[in-house]
Amino acid sequence: MAAISQKYENGTSDRIIRPQREGYEAERMQILDDDGLAAPGEIIRPHDIYINKESPTITRGPVTSPMGLPDSAYKPSRQTYKGPEGETAVVDRVSLCSDKNNNLCIKFMIRHTRRPEVGDKFSSRHGQKGVCGTIVQQEDLPFSERGICPDLIMNPHGFPSRMTVGKMIELLGSKAGVSSGRFHYGSAFGEPSGHADRVEAISETLVKHGFSYNGKDFIYSGITGEPLQAYIFMGPIYYQKLKHMVLDKMHARGSGPRVMITRQPTEGRSRNGGLRVGEMERDCLIAYGASMLIYERLMISSDPFEVQVCRKCGLLGYYNFKLKTANCSTCKNGDNISTMKLPYACKLLFQGNDKDLYLIVPEPFLFLSTRTLGTSSDEYCSPFEVNRGLNVYLTKISKKCQATKNSFRSYYGSSHPSKALPHSGVFMLNKCHHDGAKERVP
Numbered sequence: 001m002a003a004i005s006q007k008y009e010n011g012t013s014d015r016i017i018r019p020q021r022e023g024y025e026a027e028r029m030q031i032l033d034d035d036g037l038a039a040p041g042e043i044i045r046p047h048d049i050y051i052n053k054e055s056p057t058i059t060r061g062p063v064t065s066p067m068g069l070p071d072s073a074y075k076p077s078r079q080t081y082k083g084p085e086g087e088t089a090v091v092d093r094v095s096l097c098s099d100k101n102n103n104l105c106i107k108f109m110i111r112h113t114r115r116p117e118v119g120d121k122f123s124s125r126h127g128q129k130g131v132c133g134t135i136v137q138q139e140d141l142p143f144s145e146r147g148i149c150p151d152l153i154m155n156p157h158g159f160p161s162r163m164t165v166g167k168m169i170e171l172l173g174s175k176a177g178v179s180s181g182r183f184h185y186g187s188a189f190g191e192p193s194g195h196a197d198r199v200e201a202i203s204e205t206l207v208k209h210g211f212s213y214n215g216k217d218f219i220y221s222g223i224t225g226e227p228l229q230a231y232i233f234m235g236p237i238y239y240q241k242l243k244h245m246v247l248d249k250m251h252a253r254g255s256g257p258r259v260m261i262t263r264q265p266t267e268g269r270s271r272n273g274g275l276r277v278g279e280m281e282r283d284c285l286i287a288y289g290a291s292m293l294i295y296e297r298l299m300i301s302s303d304p305f306e307v308q309v310c311r312k313c314g315l316l317g318y319y320n321f322k323l324k325t326a327n328c329s330t331c332k333n334g335d336n337i338s339t340m341k342l343p344y345a346c347k348l349l350f351q352g353n354d355k356d357l358y359l360i361v362p363e364p365f366l367f368l369s370t371r372t373l374g375t376s377s378d379e380y381c382s383p384f385e386v387n388r389g390l391n392v393y394l395t396k397i398s399k400k401c402q403a404t405k406n407s408f409r410s411y412y413g414s415s416h417p418s419k420a421l422p423h424s425g426v427f428m429l430n431k432c433h434h435d436g437a438k439e440r441v442p
Contacts, residue, residue, distance in 0.1 A: 002081050003051050005104035005179065008059040012069060014077070019052050028080075031091070038091045038108065044081050045088050050108060051079035084247055087112070119246035122152070124239055126164040130154065144217045150234060167237065169199060172215045175235035176202045179209035251275075263303045263344040274301075303344035311336040314365030316350060338368055 007013040024159050028049045033043035040405035054074040064071060083089055089192035092111040116122075116132060123129035141149040158164075166188075173184040176197075182199045203213035207303035211217070216231035251269040257266055265274030277297045285294045308317035310328035317328040317337050326337040350364050 001050070001078075001081070001110060002109040003053070003106050004099065006055075007101070007103055008056065009062055010059060010063055012056040012059060012063065014053055014055050015074065016051060016053050016149060020050075025049070037094055037106065040091050040094055042091050043088050044083075044091055044110065046085055047085045048081045049078045050081055050091070050118060051106060052080060053077050054055070055292065057431075083110075087247065114160060114245065114247065116241065117246060121242040121244040122239055123242055124164075124170075124237055124409050126169055126170070128154070128164055129242065130158065140222045142219045142222050142232070144219055144234065149222070149235075152239060168204075168215075168233075170193075170204045171233065171235040171237050172206070174217055174237060175211065176205040176209075178236060179211065180205055227380060239401065258303070262348065263269075263305070265302065299341070299343045304341055305344040305347055306339055306341055307347055308334040308337050308339055309366045309368060311338055311368055314367055316347070329388075340366075367410070 005014040005016065018034055018036060019032035020026050021029075028047065029052060031038045031044055031048055032052055034040040035122070036046075036052040038044060044050060050356070053076075055077040057073050057075055058069060076432040081089075090111045090113075091108060093109040095107045095109075097105045097107070100203045118135060120132050123134065138149065143149045145326055159168075170186060173186055184263055185195050185203065187196070198279065206215065212231070215233055215235055219228045219232040219233045220226065221228060224325075233391050249269075253265070253272060253274050256265065256272045256274070267276065282294065282298070285297075308319055308326040308328075309315075310317050311333055313328065313330050315328065315330050317326055317334070319326045325334055325337070326335060328335040348367075433439060
């Protein structure tokens with residue numbers, strides 16, 4: 001963790017003050033020293049303050065008072081520890097330095113104590129990385145004739161793919177070094193000088209101390225006590241724990257923050273975002289015919305929104321919460337208003353001329369049909385009504401495209417054919433004109 005005490009153009013700067021020992025925030029400042037910084041060796045928890053910093057509210061213009069800004073001109077800008085919930089850490093080290101702009105830089109080193117768990121990543125020094133699959137009790141582990149239990153069991157299918165022969169040589173050399181009590185030369189550049197320990201010499205050392213020349217041992221099952229039907233390649237190898245741990249990666253969400261424009265859940269673990277159902281997942285659900293699951297994932301749990309639709313003109317209306325009435329802004333009345341649910345992103349697409357989306361699209365029309373569920377007299381649109389509605393829809397779109405074309409021409413000027421329309425306007429006029437306009441847009 002790091003923080004910067006910044007200097008501003010009027011000569012003011014951030015300041016670090018003494019912590020409060022009484023009050024409602026005193027508990028969050030328990031780890032702070034008298035200088036306002038967290039002391040080394042203190043146990044830090046989530047939401048604890050590790051820097052009691054204040055920033056000036058006036059950062060421009062001259063400071064008239066020779067004593068500087070008063071205390072009332074500073075606002076709290078404390079630094080809070082944002083670690084995993086329920087996990088404590090220890091402040092290992094605090095260092096003070098300055099950056100290239102001569103600002104005070106404060107760095108904290110945090111130390112965690114974690115036990116390995118299922119899903120944590122480990123690796124040897126040969127790139128043989130892997131994830132912990134299970135953790136078993138000591139008495140269930142296999143053991144050798146000498147009573148030695150392995151600390152880690154590796155899947156041997158990693159050797160043919162990665163071809164890490166050096167790891168096998170390290171195991172043999174480590175086993176021989178433990179038996180003889182001396183270091184073995186493990187570098188690949190020692191043969192010309194004659195200092196390298198060859199595999200033949202290592203095998204002789206193993207045989208001399210009662211082991212097999214190839215490093216394999218006779219192993220018994222820790223559960224049944226019977227010997228295994230194969231020799232096991234076993235020995236000491238240096239392993240390291242990588243930074244990829246389950247505690248830092250696991251994430252789940254029921255409900256949470258949403259994006260302001262689309263009203264859909266945010267993305268990312270740091271923002272407490274949702275788990276995305278993408279195009280391929282959607283296609284699989286469509287192939288299975290799971291329509292209700294698609295409806296629940298892509299609308300109910302995402303961005304449901306109620307809209308008012310005019311049954312006469314097919315455009316979206318609005319709801320007046322003060323008068324508790326729905327109206328159509330085109331027809332100027334609320335006699336033919338129906339309420340329906342759709343995703344908010346779909347509503348944004350319908351109102352594509354919104355200033356936040358910068359889209360130029362013809363406004364679609366919604367033709368609703370009434371249907372009574374659970375009865376035999378369900379009412380659907382007849383083919384004649386569908387064709388009539390489609391013709392009305394295309395006629396309105398044609399008029400809207402023609403009006404947009406005229407507005408573009410009046411804006412760019414009909415006497416300047418060299419001025420081309422924006423690409424979005426050309427696409428709209430050429431693609432959406434239902435009868436295929438014969439003249440090209442200048």
